Amino acid sequence: MGSFSIWHWLIVLLIVVMIFGTKKLKNIGTDLGGAVKGFKEGMKDGSAEGDAPAGQVTNQATADKGTIDVEAKQKS
Template sequence: MGTFSIWHWLIVLLIVVLVFGTKKLKNIGQDLGGAVKGFKDGMKDGATSEAAPTIPPAGQVTDSASAAEKTTIDVEAKQKG
């Protein structure tokens, strides 16, 4: 059982086409391509937005806040039953 030859891959491809059909495979390919393109565009947008200063969301503590404002909430977990 060595590596697969081109004939093995052609038989597998033929079986996949017979099971799913060409139309469904085309739609899957378009969806996958669109997802990859969207991911790449998102990565490009993320790289450019890192250079711009960001405003932290409301309610988050930043480094400029005083130590008195930073608090930790201690919670004890209880089991049901």
């Protein structure tokens, strides 16, 4: 019951191909690859910008939106 042999994996692969078809599996692979690539690019962009810690709003961002930081007013 421990590990699966190559025959088990081939049967599973055959069933998956029969259910979804090769075109659908290719589209899923392409979408997954694009998502991983986009995630990696986002991580690079985030670390390049990142003088301020993630999740923290800078003064310029709050001034642009016209919002007031209530916590900052209470601390003063």
